[in-house]
Amino acid sequence: MTANLILVSHPLCPYVQRAAIVLLEKGVAFERVDIDLAHKPEWFLRVSPLGKTPVLLVNGQPIFESAVICEYLEETASPRLHPHDPLARARHRGWMEFGSQVLNAISGFYNAADEAALSAKASDIRAKFAQIEGELGAGPYFAGERFTLVDAVFGPIFRYFNIFEQFEDFGFFAHTPRVCAWRKALAARASVAGAASPGYPAALHAFLLARQSALSHRLRLCAAP
Ligand SMILES: N[C@@H](CCC(=O)N[C@@H](CS)C(=O)NCC(=O)O)C(=O)O
Structure with a gap:
């Protein structure tokens, strides 16, 4: 191009x-x-x-x-990241949209106004990862050896959890070993690592702290001396 x-x-x-x-x-x-x-x-x-x-x-x-x-x-532009087969391609598009719904669940989680809403949103996220666990095979990526557009969608999703886990274990991946392995493979991919700036973790932390939400309250408590 x-x-x-x-x-x-x-x-x-x-x-x-x-x-x-x-x-x-x-x-x-x-x-x-x-x-x-x-x-x-x-x-x-x-x-x-x-x-x-x-x-x-x-x-x-x-x-x-x-x-x-x-x-x-x-x-x-090449290389192709979608599957060649139209049915597989349509299914990948569906899982890309599913990734957008996971992002909505994540923003519901960090914006939840109180502990009850935070806990409900955490359950929603866990349920979504349990659903996708059933779609994953031997890996390392969503559809096997080849990196696809679904992987491009989930790379940024998993990045949030690096920050969440610094403060609290919400057990998001406790029962999803394939999702865990997928997350690790995506974090190691150069394109995924290179899509965020080096200042991203600190900027995300500051963004989360500023939410005035149940999560930001917890983050403040963790940061307190
Ligand atoms: N469906 C859109 C979502 C994009 C989106 O929500 N972008 C956010 C930032 S991450 C935004 O620009 N928000 C500003 C606003 O809604 O005013 C896409 O896939 O591009």
Whole structure:
């Protein structure tokens, strides 16, 4: 691909990371431009109809929605990350959407207003990982030896748990050995590691602390001397 690509990003956005992972997997050169989502610049609102990151500017033309960006990259740059078989490909698209629902569950978890809601959201996350456990085979990746778009979606998801686990054991992966092994394989993948900046863990921690939620309350207690 020879187009000029700019990935309009927010440093903590997991949807941005999935697009960055696909760009890195395909070895496509791109520039990343971070914006402040609390103060969205005029130019960003002009290229992002939903006001969300990521947006991929292709020779100045915006593509929005991370799954759409991934599919565009899949159609225009090799290597293939989707399965060749249409039925398998459709199933992978379903699991990519499932990944977005896991992200919704994670934001419900860190924004939960009280302990009861926090515990309910933690159960929701555990249930989702139990569901995906049943889909995984021998690994190391979602569909075996080859890295796929589903892997690009779950790499950023697992990153949250590195921070959560520093403070508390919610047993998210206690009964999902295949998910655990998958998480480890994704963390070791260069594209997954390279999709977040070195400052990501500290920035995510600060973001979580600022939530005014049950989790941020717990984090404050852990940080107290
Ligand atoms: N469905 C969208 C979700 C993207 C999304 O939620 N982005 C968040 C940041 S992680 C955002 O831009 N939020 C700003 C807002 O909603 O105002 C996608 O897959 O691209």
